[in-house]
Amino acid sequence: DAMVIQNPRYQVTQFGKPVTLSCSQTLNHNVMYWYQQKSSQAPKLLFHYYDKDFNNEADTPDNFQSRRPNTSFCFLDIRSPGLGDAAMYLCATSRPGTGVLNEQFFGPGTRLTVL
């Protein structure tokens, strides 16, 4: 089945130690998104790619970076994780619009713990 895959599902890192989360998709969608979801809160958009065009949300900290080497893969890099960055990180994809807003397909998320 076509899907959005996130690895690993659980990631533990140390305070200040860089960490990379990965997302891959078999849907061949042009758009990929990264959301951060803290405990008992709604998902919050960090940034998204439309093909190779990167769109950063204004309030996304500089500590968060992203790379998209090809259509299928997208990475979230946290350069110096703090305790406040512990959260679920969700990757999502969508197809370019055809006049109707297309649904987003989400992966299962990576739960990041910062010690």
Place this chain on the structure above:
Amino acid sequence: DAKTTQPNSMESNEEEPVHLPCNHSTISGTDYIHWYRQLPSQGPEYVIHGLTSNVNNRMASLAIAEDRKSSTLILHRATLRDAAVYYCILRDVEGGSGNTPLVFGKGTRLSVIA
């Protein structure tokens, strides 16, 4: 994006219909109403969307008020698997890219009792 207001939580008995309300009094003419839900330990999933007319699909129905300032997601027979957080989201179609990121509100946590 225009904001939405939903109850924090609702409870339903299994096999009964559930009506999840959403208020969006500042909705603009180009805002679509989308519903997503998030099952425990999973990413959100699309449920339904609409603009003006009521909509039905295999998962749910969406009833939209005539003035579009409110809408209701209807689950016709709640099952235990429907226990989730349900998000009502407005997405502006103006610009036509069709890829406006979702802006999530707090949603409604639905509990289903066996």
